[in-house]
Amino acid sequence: MTSSRPLLPDRALVIERLGALAPLDEEGRQALLAAAHRTRRIAAHREIIGEGSPAGEPGIVMSGWAARVRIFADGRRQILGLLLPGDVFGICRQTKPLAVTGIVALTDVALGDAPAPCGGCERLAAAYARSGALDEFFMYRQIARLGRLSARERMADLLLELRDRLAMVGLATAETFPLVMTQEMLADMLGLTSVHVNRTLQALRRDGLLELHGGTARLRNVDALARIADYRPPPTYEPHA
């Protein structure tokens, strides 16, 4: 799928990704490149933005995985959505004083500032808009997953989504990708307990659908997984403009 490019988090890749969403002008590319060199590092498990705190500047995940979360009063946690390398957050087309959700780092994360689409780089705005549309798509998918799929189906659906999203940044091949979430994080993502996630993963392995070693997932039968979850790939935006 994505040739023989090395599967390493590479900040240039996030720029490529935004460029794939909407072709960038030179100013936009330069602004992103600059942002990629001034990053803020966040340790795993640390909060990036607290729910209800002032929303701060828009950012781009340059490497690592983060997640939007909602924590309930009794400690239950739900991951609302993932922020993977190349994902943009905090873009708001309005005076929005407060962050609607908290964001936490799932792994060590490097954050860059998302450059504001200025005069010379209006293509950047188009890239952000498409990134936002993809966010919306994944949010709807998360709702359907939690509402109507069984544990096995949810897991299959998420694995395929991760592959597709990571492939956009060159971090996945057709069958393999780094799966850096703990089973407890997967549980918080899928609305399950970590114990049940463990058993669900075992069942998928037993059935020859999945392999896991050393933080890498290998999908042994993508078609079967897609059938299990009635999976529909994310929309692609042809660079026809």
Next chain:
Amino acid sequence: MTSSRPLLPDRALVIERLGALAPLDEEGRQALLAAAHRTRRIAAHREIIGEGSPAGEPGIVMSGWAARVRIFADGRRQILGLLLPGDVFGICRQTKPLAVTGIVALTDVALGDAPAPCGGCERLAAAYARSGALDEFFMYRQIARLGRLSARERMADLLLELRDRLAMVGLATAETFPLVMTQEMLADMLGLTSVHVNRTLQALRRDGLLELHGGTARLRNVDALARIADYRPPPTYEPHA
């Protein structure tokens, strides 16, 4: 809360609502008023937009309830989000050829065209932006609800959300609002079966938290319901500009 205004679907109210999100200029108000008089009527249960069909013009729900849905291959259905009077859909800041989700009418619905924010009515764009931010808020809430709440908690959470959303358009008082969804629709919204929705509603009534007659819900103890669901009200936008 909203005085003694009659609780009837009134198209003027949706304009008031958008005005409450961001104060409108006269051009914006006029454009909305015009849209409110040229409405398209959709019968209950009919599809408004099919998933993957060309996305068409942005619209405003003038009266009635609609929902974004995802239908699975085997017929399972998940309601992804509700579109209540005053809600805007299909606003896209980009070339988005296809609708990401289907939309169906839950009741008879009257749709208006959402006027494009033209030169003279840039306040309209602000209102749309805030409406979009609210959509996002409710989407996150739906994810958390489905992922981490029990049936009873989900129902309490949804009832409070409906009250708050309908109150924004003047269709709810502090304790009562029209609940036009069938139990099967509630099931598709909450990721449950209609049988279990029925039992959950009965339990809430037994506990003196809820009354239902003639399509009207009365919340007997808002605080208790809010505690059950760890409910947090939607953000309000002070008209400070």
Next chain:
DNA sequence: CGACAAGTTGATGTTACTCAAAAGTGGTGG
């Protein structure tokens, strides 16, 4: 009145949760 959709009930089955503990993993310092 008849028909159809919506709501209700009971019995039973299944999925996923809870609790508890064991076993594996990796990092740190002695």
Next chain:
DNA sequence: CCACCACTTTTGAGTAACATCAACTTGTCG
């Protein structure tokens, strides 16, 4: 190199929540 620690994964047994299936009842509207 090993002992130790914290974290993660795995396993087992029992339970609770919700689904399923199949009636039956209650509207509601022509």
